[in-house]
Amino acid sequence: MGTIETQVAVVGAGPAGLTLATLLRERGIACVVIDKFDRDQLLARARAGFLERRTVQLMDRLGLSKRLRTEGLPHTACEFRCDGEVVRLDYADLCGDTPSFVYPQQEVVSDLLDGYESAAGATLLGRPVVGLGTERGLPVVRCADGTAVRAEVVVEAAGQYGPVRAALPADAFTEYDVRHGVRLLGVLAQTPPFAPHTVYGQHADGFAGQMLRSPEVTRLYLEAAEDETLDDWPEERVWRELDARLALPPGALRRGPVFDRSIVEMRTRVVEPMHLGRVALVGDAAHIVPPSGGKGMNLAMADAADLAAALGRHFSEDPGGDVSEVLAAYSRRRLADVWQVQEFSHFMLHLQHGPRPGTPDAGYVEGLRRARLFRLRDDPAYARAFLERYMGPELAPGL
Template structure:
């Protein structure tokens, strides 16, 4: 097989890239290791920045987003038993965010791809990316029980931090920056309407808590727990009781319901520099990870895909590699800004295992400043709603 751009991974980055290239007449093939049902069930992030939602609309994937997405004009910060609403439009020039699960973004993009897009091959795990530093890289993959080869002009690695794209990077050509935080999230999916129409993030002395949602009828909630926690050690009643304590505010009641699923996730950050080696370009989790407290993972992936698509389209139309040559630098500026915001959100709202009274007062001082009409509050809101994509 031959194509112009070989895309590894059918997550948000790979699928959006394929859609944008197809619309511009650039040939591509998407290879995905898992089957379609698995890909459409993968639970991930659920918040779209204004810019990310606009990208999806522009490429034709906005119909269901506009019907079913939950538009949020703000969110709540809770500490010291009080709730403080952050109004996004008033501090961001009108920008908002939308709650729309990544699973639904993926379903929408897959549906478009299968109707009129370039080839999307499920159950096609990639074995290796070879000759990435040449003018004709190769992707070796398995499909229908036999090994096959995809010859490309470029390879787009959108297959996560453990994928073949990351493995293809020579150790002496890249730098990996990483941080693992000393706490995790116990997350639950509950069959109960959200107790608040907007997200609620609590910085309690016992640890962070988050009230979010997947739909108007299904809630998504999180608790900070120690690393290594077994979710089975937390009964349903214990989870609800702890959420009650950490999310408490005057005049507010947490609605309880059946817990459909629970899991524990470690909070960690990673950045690969540069995000390009030869003709292999990385996007999404293959290039960077952020802790979920900043809700930037899917948004960064979509921004990478847009930046990469513009580079490929410019190269295809003009023969110039100028935009591709600056792909890594352009993306990394946004990536590091998002890393900074996520790190700030994480350390601001979580309680470190060795935290003392001094640490708590530093958090409270910062929180009070962010919930008043200050320049710091405006910058905070701008980062939450999302910086310009390019």
């Protein structure tokens, strides 16, 4: 207990918070990472697994990509299935041989946390944050055990329901929150993938998809009705619907134990601006994208890289300057990227999910969806532009 003084307090030890802390420490900026979860809890959270090119390059630059490159799966193609048509897009054929990777988020967190703590980075894990105050003109993060962390900058990296974000006045932000009317059953199964790449299946009964996780574990998705719960999806139905919706021959998808199941609502959220005074928002605290394009973790880590560079310049070149202006500039830069990723994720959402039967203009909307899909099949320039966005940009210089 007591008060800790630092330059930057980061609330949240996920990919964004740990990336930011690692980069700040590399630049000689004092930082403390706070999270309500302890180490074991952090590493037990199975989440996303698709790493864009810029994310892989960032891990390379941090010197933390050894396991990623030896244990991760190079992601070299994706495939769409629709009415017996298979549209397979190969990255190397169209965009060169720089792959993205599949590497589970909890492993990214493990690598980042090991790297940060091995460099004597300060953490307060298992310490729930219960408030945000001000002392001597500086923000103070208060923990449930009585510890206070006073910093020049506080960063909310604990997601959309993070305690710092909750303590900020709602009327200081414009928030866009869109529910797309699509719900997915997501399962993790102890089974090898039936194809060595991501597969998206369109079917009259709804979407089905395979996302890689490891050679032994596969993430699988099935579109669920609005009123369905997990109880409506016993394992037998899961496997039966996957076979049917992906048009798989018997035995192609080997059945194995399902050890994680959840219902995911396809939702979009953007908060503007991504700062208030001396508080900055990164990752899910500022934006959520549907999992359609696999962009959430990548966008969060890109936020962290940009903010670390901006704070590095501030503390080394102009420590007496107005840090709120630094954060305002960060917000403007990141929102430009956020909206581009939102647009791509929206495109992917409507490429993968057809209209509900009986909805207005359903036939017209379905015709547009198929036109986009078959243009990907028939137009190499269109497919190349799509894959460049799917794989994500290169890491920007200076980050």
